[in-house]
Amino acid sequence: MAKSWEEINARIASGDAVVLTAEEFGALAADEGVSAAAKRVDVVTTATFGPMCSSGVVLNFGHSDPPIRMTEITLNDVPASGGLAAVDTYLGVTEASTVRGIEYGGAHVIEDLLRGRAVRLKASGPGTDCYPRTEIDTWVTLDDLNQAYFFNPRNAYQNYAVAVNTTDRVLHTYLGTLLPRLGNATYCSAGALSPLLNDPTYRTIGIGSRIFVAGAPGYVAWEGTQHNPHTDRDAHGVPVRPAGTIAVIADLKQASPEYFSAATFTGYGVSSFVGIGVPIPVLDEEIAATLALTDADLTATIYDYGVQRRSRPSLGTVSYAELRSGCIEVEGKRVPTGPISSLPKARAIAAELKRWVAEAGFTLSAPAQLFPQVGSQTTKPLEIRTGEAI
Amino acid sequence: MARKRLDLTFPPRQSLKPVIYHLVKDYDLVPNILRAQIHPAQEGRMVLEVTGPKEAFQAGVAFLEEQGLTVSEAASDIVLDDERCVDCGLCTAVCKPDALTLDPDTQKLRFDKDKCVYCEACVIACPRRAISLTF
Numbered sequence: 003m004a005k006s007w008e009e010i011n012a013r014i015a016s017g018d019a020v021v022l023t024a025e026e027f028g029a030l031a032a033d034e035g036v037s038a039a040a041k042r043v044d045v046v047t048t049a050t051f052g053p054m055c056s057s058g059v060v061l062n063f064g065h066s067d068p069p070i071r072m073t074e075i076t077l078n079d080v081p082a083s084g085g086l087a088a089v090d091t092y093l094g095v096t097e098a099s100t101v102r103g104i105e106y107g108g109a110h111v112i113e114d115l116l117r118g119r120a121v122r123l124k125a126s127g128p129g130t131d132c133y134p135r136t137e138i139d140t141w142v143t144l145d146d147l148n149q150a151y152f153f154n155p156r157n158a159y160q161n162y163a164v165a166v167n168t169t170d171r172v173l174h175t176y177l178g179t180l181l182p183r184l185g186n187a188t189y190c191s192a193g194a195l196s197p198l199l200n201d202p203t204y205r206t207i208g209i210g211s212r213i214f215v216a217g218a219p220g221y222v223a224w225e226g227t228q229h230n231p232h233t234d235r236d237a238h239g240v241p242v243r244p245a246g247t248i249a250v251i252a253d254l255k256q257a258s259p260e261y262f263s264a265a266t267f268t269g270y271g272v273s274s275f276v277g278i279g280v281p282i283p284v285l286d287e288e289i290a291a292t293l294a295l296t297d298a299d300l301t302a303t304i305y306d307y308g309v310q311r312r313s314r315p316s317l318g319t320v321s322y323a324e325l326r327s328g329c330i331e332v333e334g335k336r337v338p339t340g341p342i343s344s345l346p347k348a349r350a351i352a353a354e355l356k357r358w359v360a361e362a363g364f365t366l367s368a369p370a371q372l373f374p375q376v377g378s379q380t381t382k383p384l385e386i387r388t389g390e391a392i
Numbered sequence: 393m394a395r396k397r398l399d400l401t402f403p404p405r406q407s408l409k410p411v412i413y414h415l416v417k418d419y420d421l422v423p424n425i426l427r428a429q430i431h432p433a434q435e436g437r438m439v440l441e442v443t444g445p446k447e448a449f450q451a452g453v454a455f456l457e458e459q460g461l462t463v464s465e466a467a468s469d470i471v472l473d474d475e476r477c478v479d480c481g482l483c484t485a486v487c488k489p490d491a492l493t494l495d496p497d498t499q500k501l502r503f504d505k506d507k508c509v510y511c512e513a514c515v516i517a518c519p520r521r522a523i524s525l526t527f
Contacts, residue, residue, distance in 0.1 A: 051478070053519065105521070178482045179517045186485045263478050265519035273519070275478055328484075328494070340485020342519075344478045345499040 004286045010044045011365040019044040021281075021360040023352035024195045024293060031294035040290035045359050045366065048200045049214070049279040049351035050192040052343030053265050055176065056156035056227060057276050058094035059112055059254050062148040063123065065089055070135035072125035076100065077111045084125075088133055092153070095264070095274040107272030109264035115144040116259040150254040152215055156226040158278045160198030160246035161233075161302055164189040164320060164339075166332055169308035174269025178342055180307055184332055187304065187339045192348040193297045193322035197280035198248070200293050202240045203376075204231070206282050208369025213250065214279030214355045216262040219364065220252025225373045230381040236301060238292060242319055243303045246373065250278065261351060277347060279355035283366055297322035304332055312383060395443045397426070398453070401462040402436035411459055412440075419452035420444055426510040439510065469526050470510065472503050476522035483514035483523060 013019040020043050022030065027046045031039040063072075065088070073084040075091050079101045082093040095109035114121055120141040129136040144150055166187045167173045167180035174180075178188045193199070201207045211222040226247025233243040261277030284290050302325070304317040320330050325339050358364035415421045421444035430436030442449065456463050479500050483492045491507035492514055494500065514523045 052480075178519075179486050179513070181486065188482065188485050263520060266521060267519055268516045275480070275519075326499075338485065340483070341481040341494075341499075344480045346479040 005044065005284065007283060007285070007366060007368045010283045010285075013044055014359055014365045015363055017361065017363070019360060021045045021047065021356045023349070023356055024048045024200055024282075025349070025352070027290075027293050028194055028296045031290070032296070036290050036294050037287055039294065040284050040287050043284050043290075046200065046282050046284060046293045047279060047352045047355040047359065048192075048195055048197040048282060049277070049348045049355060050158055050196050050343060051261065051275055051277045051347035051351060052190050052192070053176065053267070053273040054154065054157045054159075054276045054278075055096050055271075055273045057152065057154035057274055058092055058108060059150055060153050061091050061093060061150050063089040063091075063142060064146070064148050066135060066138055066140075068135045069133050070125065070138050071127040071130060071133035072138070073127045075123070075125045077121050077123055078106070078114065079122075079124075080106065080108050080111050082108070088127075096272045098272055104266050104271050107264070107266070109272050109274035112254070112274065113259055113262060113264040115150070115254065116257060116262060118143065144255060147255075152218075152220065152250065152252045152254055152257070153223065154215075154250045154276065156228060156247045157215075157250050157276055158197050158226075158248050158280070159191075159244050160196070160202070161241045161300075162190045162244050163314075164302050164304040164325065164330075165307045166304055166317065166337065167308045168306050173307055174267065175307050176267055176270050176273065177307065178267065178340065184335050184337050187325075187330060187332065187337045188342055189302055189322075189325050189339065190342040191302065191322065192343055192345060193300055193326070194295060195345070195348045195352055197278060197282075198246045199240055199295075199300055200282055201280075201289070202235070202238070202292055204246060204373040205289065206285070206369070207248065207280055208372045210367050210370035211280065212364070212367045213252075213281070214261075214277070214351060214358070215250050215252035215257065216254075216277050217258030217260060217354075218252040218254070218256035219358075220250055221367075222248045222369075223251040224249040228381055229373060231374060231376045231378070232380055234303075238295060238299065240292065240295065240300060242301050248278075261347070275344065275347070277351045279351040281355055281359050281364070281366055297326055304330075393443065394446045394449045395441065396449070396465060398440045398442055399464050400438045400440060400456065402430060402438070403460045404433050404435050409459060411456060411461070414455065415442070415452050419448045419455065421448055421452050427512075470503075470505070470508055470514075471524050471526060472501075473522040473524070476520045477501060477518075478520055480519065482519060483517050486513040486517045488513070 071088040082091040097108040165177035263275040305314040424441040428438040
């Protein structure tokens with residue numbers, strides 16, 4: 003029954019494509035079988051809306067008169083990179099305000115820009131023959147900028163840890179507040195809706211894939227940082243630990259504050275919720291079989307964040323259906339759970355992307371190049387060495 | 393039986409009487425201290441949930457006022473800003489009395505104010521800073 007990318011795109015272009023969200027596809031496959039669902043459906047939309055620290059924007063401010071080569075830059079008192087050309091910068095979401103600390107950071111500046119608010123730009127530079135100005139203090143809006151686009155080095159982690167704390171003190175982590183003595187467990191994945199859990203071997207998601215980024219049409223630009231296809235996998239071939247990641251690019255001017263939200267994790271720092279949606283073509287029954295997996299089939303590994311080391315001990319695995327029930331069992335103890343990735347938002351993104359593909363002619367692009375697969379590079383740790391040892 | 397939340401203001405120099413003890417012993421009231429900020433020689437505040445017979449409740453309030461405290465029905469409240477909330481659900485992981493829960497079907501956040509004990513764990517846990525306590 004194999005379908006080609008071209009056939010599917012022709013159906014999208016003519017408005018005849020059958021498109022379902024991953025949750026809807028799972029339900030259909032449960033009712034009618036994977037084979038029948040695969041025949042009937044052309045595209046399945048996947049989505050996630052969770053905190054993704056490795057995100058940020060490339061901005062070009064245009065030139066003032068006389069011009070300046072900006073080397074020290076702040077936006078609403080949040081430092082941005084001065085290491086690019088004269089009026090280019092990169093603002094990372096985790097950068098904290100020099101005045102308000104982690105209560106306002108790069109993510110908040112980006113959300114303010116998306117909401118149409120003016121942002122105060124202050125910059126200084128060395129003053130050169132071609133860029134004589136040494137200081138500037140002005141206000142900019144998103145409309146004023148020449149280019150403004152997301153370049154997020156690591157988004158949409160393929161699975162993530164379930165965090166618990168076996169110590170006697172409260173821990174403040176990027177997975178939220180962890181209560182002592184297994185007082186709670188937090189987890190961060192859209193489960194059955196999650197993009198990379200639906201394409202576990204990166205067959206359709208690769209460099210050049212057209213996707214939804216924070217409300218804007220965008221692309222997978224590269225493998226994400228720390229992309230690691232080698233983690234443990236279940237019987238379906240789906241990773242049970244954090245594995246693949248994607249780097250994405252998209253126009254900030256077409257994005258929406260509905261799908262990008264600044265975040266502050268007390269005791270940790272600034273981050274941002276980023277909405278990512280990926281349409282997956284139902285090319286054959288093999289892809290359909292993974293698309294049909296539900297929260298009951300997908301598992302995550304529980305880690306003790308009380309161990310402050312690179313490798314934390316695993317305390318077993320648990321299914322997303324159990325996590326969603328609000329309570330899991332860890333070491334014989336009933337532990338209440340809380341998510342960090344918003345399922346209502348992920349559902350809204352999957353539904354919006356379904357409209358794009360089914361009604362607005364949003365065609366799919368096959369990867370121009372595949373991601374590193376199992377058997378390729380492994381993720382290396384950072385060793386601490388002295389100059390003498392080199 | 394009456395059950396009310398009271399906002400008490402303690403003057404900087406209050407009587408040395410242990411007022412909460414007297415509410416229990418002399419007026420048969422059941423106080424539940426939700427929040428308190430009391431320091432020596434400074435004005436202090438306390439939010440108290442009080443349960444007891446109506447008459448005893450009125451007499452208890454009169455007693456507190458005799459001690460120099462200002463008593464008002466608590467205006468303090470946990471406020472959830474729906475515009476900022478993204479339904480991530482992280483607050484539900486720290487809410488011990490289950491006042492904050494996710495709807496099993498929609499997974500959207502629900503807040504049952506009657507179960508809230510004003511511990512404020514959610515206020516600092518919320519990454520959107522969408523939950524605040526007015527005090």
